[in-house]
Amino acid sequence: MTLISMKDSDGREEALRRMLLIREFDSTAGDLFADGDIPGFVHLYIGEEAVAVGACAALDEEDFITSTHRGHGHCIAKGLDPRRMMAELLGKRDGYCNGKGGSMHIADVDANMLGANGIVGAGPPLAAGAALTCQYHDEDRVALAFLGDGAVAQGQIHEAINLAATWDLPAVFLVENNHFGEGTPVEEQHNVENLSETAESYNIPGFTVDGMDVTAVNEAVEEARKRAIAGDGPTFIEAETYRYRGHFEGDPQPYRTEEDVERWQQRDPIDAFTEQLIDRGELAESELDDLRAEVEAEIEEAVEFAREADEPTPEEAYDDMFGEPVPEIERFANALRTDGRGGDPQ
Amino acid sequence: MSTQPDTPSADSTESMTVREAIRAALREEMDRDEDVFVMGEDVGNYGGVFEVTDGLYEEYGDERVRDTPISEAGFVGAGVGAAASGTRPVVEVMFSDFLGVAGEQIMNQMAKMRYMFGGKAEMPITVRTTEGGGMGAASQHSGTPHTWFAHFPGLKAVTPGTPKAAKGLLKSAIRSNDPVFFFENKLMYEQDGEVPTDPSYTAPIGEAAVEREGSDVTVVATQRLVGESLSVADDLAGEVDVEVVDLRSLYPLDTETLADSIRKTGRMVIADESPVSYGVHAEVVSRMVEDEFFSLDAPLQRVGVPDTHVPFSTPLEDEVVPDGDDVRSAIHQVV
Numbered sequence: 001m002t003l004i005s006m007k008d009s010d011g012r013e014e015a016l017r018r019m020l021l022i023r024e025f026d027s028t029a030g031d032l033f034a035d036g037d038i039p040g041f042v043h044l045y046i047g048e049e050a051v052a053v054g055a056c057a058a059l060d061e062e063d064f065i066t067s068t069h070r071g072h073g074h075c076i077a078k079g080l081d082p083r084r085m086m087a088e089l090l091g092k093r094d095g096y097c098n099g100k101g102g103s104m105h106i107a108d109v110d111a112n113m114l115g116a117n118g119i120v121g122a123g124p125p126l127a128a129g130a131a132l133t134c135q136y137h138d139e140d141r142v143a144l145a146f147l148g149d150g151a152v153a154q155g156q157i158h159e160a161i162n163l164a165a166t167w168d169l170p171a172v173f174l175v176e177n178n179h180f181g182e183g184t185p186v187e188e189q190h191n192v193e194n195l196s197e198t199a200e201s202y203n204i205p206g207f208t209v210d211g212m213d214v215t216a217v218n219e220a221v222e223e224a225r226k227r228a229i230a231g232d233g234p235t236f237i238e239a240e241t242y243r244y245r246g247h248f249e250g251d252p253q254p255y256r257t258e259e260d261v262e263r264w265q266q267r268d269p270i271d272a273f274t275e276q277l278i279d280r281g282e283l284a285e286s287e288l289d290d291l292r293a294e295v296e297a298e299i300e301e302a303v304e305f306a307r308e309a310d311e312p313t314p315e316e317a318y319d320d321m322f323g324e325p326v327p328e329i330e331r332f333a334n335a336l337r338t339d340g341r342g343g344d345p346q
Numbered sequence: 347m348s349t350q351p352d353t354p355s356a357d358s359t360e361s362m363t364v365r366e367a368i369r370a371a372l373r374e375e376m377d378r379d380e381d382v383f384v385m386g387e388d389v390g391n392y393g394g395v396f397e398v399t400d401g402l403y404e405e406y407g408d409e410r411v412r413d414t415p416i417s418e419a420g421f422v423g424a425g426v427g428a429a430a431s432g433t434r435p436v437v438e439v440m441f442s443d444f445l446g447v448a449g450e451q452i453m454n455q456m457a458k459m460r461y462m463f464g465g466k467a468e469m470p471i472t473v474r475t476t477e478g479g480g481m482g483a484a485s486q487h488s489g490t491p492h493t494w495f496a497h498f499p500g501l502k503a504v505t506p507g508t509p510k511a512a513k514g515l516l517k518s519a520i521r522s523n524d525p526v527f528f529f530e531n532k533l534m535y536e537q538d539g540e541v542p543t544d545p546s547y548t549a550p551i552g553e554a555a556v557e558r559e560g561s562d563v564t565v566v567a568t569q570r571l572v573g574e575s576l577s578v579a580d581d582l583a584g585e586v587d588v589e590v591v592d593l594r595s596l597y598p599l600d601t602e603t604l605a606d607s608i609r610k611t612g613r614m615v616i617a618d619e620s621p622v623s624y625g626v627h628a629e630v631v632s633r634m635v636e637d638e639f640f641s642l643d644a645p646l647q648r649v650g651v652p653d654t655h656v657p658f659s660t661p662l663e664d665e666v667v668p669d670g671d672d673v674r675s676a677i678h679q680v681v
Contacts, residue, residue, distance in 0.1 A: 129427020
C-alpha cells in the first residue's frame, strides 16, 4: 500500500498537509539557526516540497529511501516525527540519532529511511544495496535514492546506477534538479540539456518531470516503482525544482538575484496544489486555514519538545561506535579524561 | 600466559591451506545463514583471481556468489546499503590497493553509519581483500595498507597469520554486526596447517594467539611474517628462546596478551609488512611503553617496509619486503 493515495481527496489533502509541514518545519529551522539555537550547517528544502511528498506518497511504508544533505523534506514525507527531527537538529538525546547526527545525518532505519547524507552522491550506492536486499529477499519492496543535480557529476552515482541497471535491482534514482550545485549553475556543471538524458547510457528509462507539480512527481515515481517491482530494473527521474533559500543558511547567494527566486515562486508547488484542490471543490478556504493552523501548531510543539528534551551526557560520545564494543574506546577515554582534558572523570 | 581463547577447543582438525581455510569459512557461514552472500570482481564463475571462492558459484548459485562490474565504489557501497537493510554481505576487493576507489563509502558510510545514527544501524559487512609484495606485481598490486583501516574509527581489521586463524577470524567477521576488514596476504594462500573442522569453531576478533612460547624475546608478527618468525625461532632454538605471537587482530588490539608476553621476555620485535612509520608497529610499541614500561629490557624493534612503495624488479622488491632475515636481525639487536 502506498504511503499516501493521491487518487482520492483525503490522500491529496494529506499530501498538501505534508508539504505545508515541510515548509513550516524548515522555515522554523531557519529561524532557529539564525537565533543560534542550531549548531553546524542547515540546508533547507523550502521550494522543493512537491518532490519529496510526490515521491514518498508513491512508496510503500516498507520501501527504503536514501536522502541528501537537504534531507528534512524527505524525512517528513516518509513519515518521520517532526518532534524527534527537531530534537536532533538541536542536538538532543531524544533526536532520531540521539544528537550524534544533526541535520545532515537524520535517519530512521526502522522507518526504512537510511539517512540524510553529508556526502554529495553517496546515497545512490546505498540505495542500490538496499534494493539488492529487496531483490535478495524476493520482496515487493524498492529503494529510492534522492540525489541533487550536483550529485549527477559524481562518479559513484554512475557506479550505483550501472550496478542497479545491470542487475535489474528494484531501485529508483530521483534527481532533484534545483538548478544549482552549491553555488554553481547546473549548466556549468553538466554537458547535457536534461540530466535525465544520463539514463540512456544505462539503457534504463529516464525522463524529466515538473518538480513543482506534486502530482507529476507522484505519477512518475508510481510508474518507476511498478517497473522496479516487476523486476524490470531501475528508473532515472529528473524533477525540475528550485530552492528558495541558499545552499546553506547564511549563504550570501552571489550566483542569483532576488528576481530569479521570485520567478520560481510564481510557480510555488504548495500554492499551485492548493489552488487545484480549491478549484476542484475538495478544499474550502476555511479548511486550508485550519490545515495551516494545525501544521503551525505541530511544528510549535516540535520546537517545544526539542527545547525541553535532555542534552546527551558527555559520556554518550563513547557509545554506539560498534555493536560489539572494543576496549580501546574505554581505555583512551579514561586516560584522556583523568588527564583533565576530557572533562570530569566519571 | 593467556591461553588461546578460540571456541570450542580445536579437537578435530584437518590439514588445509589458507585458501582452503577461507573457502571453508565462507561455505560454513553461507550454510549457517541464508543472508550471507559473496560479491566481488570475478568471484563467481571465474572462482576468484586467487581461486579462493572456487566452486562456490556452482554450489550456491549466482544470487549468493555475485560477479560485480569493476566498480569498487559501486559494489562496496551497495554492500554497505545491503548490510544496513538486512543482509550480510561478504565483499571481495581483489587487491587492497583498490580500496581507495571505494574510499568514500568506507570512510563516510560504512564506518560512520552506526555512530551517526545513534547506534540504530547495524553494519554486518565483511570486506575480504589481498595484501603484500613478493609476486613482482609492482606498486599498485602489492601494498599493505591495513593500518589505514585499523586506524579509522568505526572499522575492525584482522590479519590472520595461520590457516586456523584465517578460518576462525573470517567466521567471526561474517557473524559480526560491525564492519570487519579481513586482510589476506597473497603469498600465504598455499601455506598449510591444522584447522578445526567443527563448524562452530571461531577465533574472536581482538585476541592474539601465542603460536610458540619462549622466554628471551617476543616477536609479535602478522600474516606471512608469523610463519617466517616461527622458522627463525626454530633456527635460533638453543641460542635464543623466541616467543612468537600472531597478532591476528589489528583493531581491536589484544594489549593484554602482548603485555603478558613482554613481562616474561622484556624484549619485543614487531614484524608487520606495512610501512613502518605510523603503523601497527608504532601502536604496539606505544601500548607496551604505556603499560609495561618497567618490563622493558631493550629498545623495541620494528620490522616492516621502510616507507617505500613495493617496486617491480625482483632485487628491488626483495630489498624492501620484510622477511625472516629481517626478523632475525631485529632479534639480534636486542638479545
